Amino acid sequence: xxxxxxxxxxxxxxxxELELGGLNIFTGINSMGKSTVLQSLLLLRQALENxxxxxxxxxxxxxASVGTxxxxxxxxxxxxxxxxxxxxxxxxxxxxxxxQASADYLKNTGQASVRxxxxxxxxxFSYISAERLGPQLSYDKSYYEVHERxxxxxxxxxxxxxxxxxxxxKIENKSVLHPDEDNxxxxxxxxxxxxxxxxxxxxxxxxxxxxxxxxxxxxxxxNDECTADYFSVRNIGFGLTCVLPVVLSLLAAKQxxxxxxxxxxxxxxxxxxxxxxxxxxxxxxxxxxVILETHSDHLLNGVRLSVRKNEIxxxxxxxYFFKNNQENGKKEIVNPLILSxxxxxxxxxxxxxxxxxxxxxxx
Numbered sequence: 001x002x003x004x005x006x007x008x009x010x011x012x013x014x015x016x017e018l019e020l021g022g023l024n025i026f027t028g029i030n031s032m033g034k035s036t037v038l039q040s041l042l043l044l045r046q047a048l049e050n051x052x053x054x055x056x057x058x059x060x061x062x063x064a065s066v067g068t069x070x071x072x073x074x075x076x077x078x079x080x081x082x083x084x085x086x087x088x089x090x091x092x093x094x095x096x097x098x099x100q101a102s103a104d105y106l107k108n109t110g111q112a113s114v115r116x117x118x119x120x121x122x123x124x125f126s127y128i129s130a131e132r133l134g135p136q137l138s139y140d141k142s143y144y145e146v147h148e149r150x151x152x153x154x155x156x157x158x159x160x161x162x163x164x165x166x167x168x169x170k171i172e173n174k175s176v177l178h179p180d181e182d183n184x185x186x187x188x189x190x191x192x193x194x195x196x197x198x199x200x201x202x203x204x205x206x207x208x209x210x211x212x213x214x215x216x217x218x219x220x221x222x223n224d225e226c227t228a229d230y231f232s233v234r235n236i237g238f239g240l241t242c243v244l245p246v247v248l249s250l251l252a253a254k255q256x257x258x259x260x261x262x263x264x265x266x267x268x269x270x271x272x273x274x275x276x277x278x279x280x281x282x283x284x285x286x287x288x289x290v291i292l293e294t295h296s297d298h299l300l301n302g303v304r305l306s307v308r309k310n311e312i313x314x315x316x317x318x319x320y321f322f323k324n325n326q327e328n329g330k331k332e333i334v335n336p337l338i339l340s341x342x343x344x345x346x347x348x349x350x351x352x353x354x355x356x357x358x359x360x361x362x363x
Contacts (some may be wrong), residue, residue, distance in 0.1 A: 001119060002258070002291045006085035009077040011036045011066075012331050021318040023284035024291045025300065028322030029350060038260060039064045040084050041120055041291070044093065048121050054114060057097060063127055063154065070101040081109060091116020105245040119289060123150070124257030126249050130266060130293075132242045133155045135233045138213040150252075156245030160216045163190060163248055164205045172254045175311075176279065177287030186251060192245045193247050193279055197272035198240060204230050239267040243276070250279055255287030265296040277302020278311070279327045285312040298353040308342035319344075321351045 006017045012033045047053045050061065059066040065074050072082060076164040078097035086092060095108040095112040103221070119125065133139075136187070139160040145151045146166075152159040167187035171177060177184060178192040187203065194201040200221035207214045217230035218240065231274035233241050246264045253259050264280065265273040279300040284290050285306075305314050306312050317338050325332040337345035347353060 001256070002086060002088045004085075004087045005037065006038065006083070007037070007040055008081075008083035009074040009079070010040060010082055010084065011072060011074065014074050014076065014330070016319060016331075016333060018333065020289070020291070020319065022287070022316035023281060023303065023312065024289075024318045024320070025303065026291070026293045026320050026322065027295065027352070028302070031337075032322035032324065032352060033324070033333070034322050035262075038219075038262070038291065038293060041086075041260065042127065044084060044086070044095070045120055045125060045127070052105075054112045056096070056105055059104045059106065065106070068101065069099050069103045069106055069309060070340060072106070073099050082106065086118055086120065088116075090247075091118050093118060093121075099332055110162070119256060119258040122190070122256075122258075124254060125252065125259075126151060126257070127154050127260045128152065128156065128245055128249055128262065128264075130242065130262035132245060132266065133159075134238050135236070135241045137232065138208065138211075138215050141212045141214055152245040152248055156242070160205070160214060160246035161250050162252075163187060163203070163216075163244070164207070164214060169252070171251055173251075173286035175282045178253055186248075189251055190244075190247055193251070193275075194240060194244070196275040197243060197268060197277075198236075202230075239269070239272070242267045244273070246276070247279070249265060250283045251289075252289040258289045258291070259283075261290065261292045263294060264292055265294060265299045270298045273298035274302040274305075277304075278306050280308035281317075282314040284316055297355070300352060304338055304342040306340050307340065314338050314340050321348055323348065323350055326340045331335045352354070 002020045004019055007013050008015045028034055043057045046061040046063045047057045050058055080098045084095045087258045092115050096109045140157055142158050142159040145158045146152055146162045152162050169186045170184050171189055178189055181192040191201050191203055202219050202221055204217045205214055216233050217231045218233055218236055246261055249259055258314050273296045280290055282305045307314050319336050321334040323332050334348050339345060
């Protein structure tokens with residue numbers, strides 16, 4: 001498990017150090033550096049999969065597209081060395097990269113220091129982007145992504161294929177099993193958790209064989225009674241299809257895996273966002289490390305409720321609020337704590353307080 005991230009001269013940060021837990025929630029208004037921290041991890045994973053981890057980093061690729069060295073170097077850097085350091089339970093990584101303004105590949109200034117193993121560099125890594133695939137008439141299949149890499153695709157493009165091929169897989173992380181469902185297999189647990197978003201969901205598939213595509217259809221049940229025929233997902237809105245790869249990634253993750261998710265609450269109504277927070281907390285409690293970016297107070301409340309109900313220990317949760325320092329204009333990161341009763345230790349200005357501000361203006 002990753003325990004610490006250190007960045008120097010990296011995009012909007014002169015220097016930062018963050019301690020990580022099992023569940024890490026990055027929040028704050030736009031353009032404050034949340035995605036920047038995620039990009040530091042994604043760039044390293046990108047380097048690993050291009051056989052360049054000990055040599056340098058590719059700035060544009062499958063996981064992250066930063067631009068050129070000019071876009072990566074902190075604007076007021078005192079020197080032209082960009083640093084990313086990671087440490088974890090089983091190892092550490094130190095990378096120092098020389099600056100070239102127009103280059104989209106930056107070399108290590110010396111041999112990168114890699115000791116032991118970090119979950120970022122293991123097979124059990126998954127990333128789900130905020131830009132997820134919407135409802136489609138058909139979905140691509142990929143044996144390589146689903147079976148060799150065990151992935152849904154960064155945009156969820158192979159989620160339907162993953163669920164179809166692994167529907168009878170028994171979920172390993174017992175913490176995520178839905179309390180109202182005894183069936184431990186992936187398809188039924190997916191349907192049950194998806195039903196927290198839209199009640200009574202049942203999923204069906206059609207495999208188009210040699211076309212290397214397949215479709216997914218959905219219907220809703222009421223007390224186990226069918227209330228409608230199966231419908232194409234193109235007729236049921238964005239919420240279910242956008243959340244499917246997130247739910248699948250959470251349910252399929254195993255102890256020691258690392259999952260990075262951007263805006264898991266996208267297109268969900270408030271109750272669905274809260275339930276998403278509860279599911280994520282359960283996943284992290286089962287030994288999966290989750291790092292997520294969110295703008296949802298409902299999701300945060302789901303995590304807070306999980307802490308209060310002892311579904312995850314407060315010591316496993318880290319909340320980071322990214323903001324501007326009003327005095328010097330630099331980016332600042334605040335760490336409010338979730339207490340054992342679910343309360344928040346402090347509420348810095350701008351930290352999920354817009355509801356209160358709006359109510360004050362109204363009344």
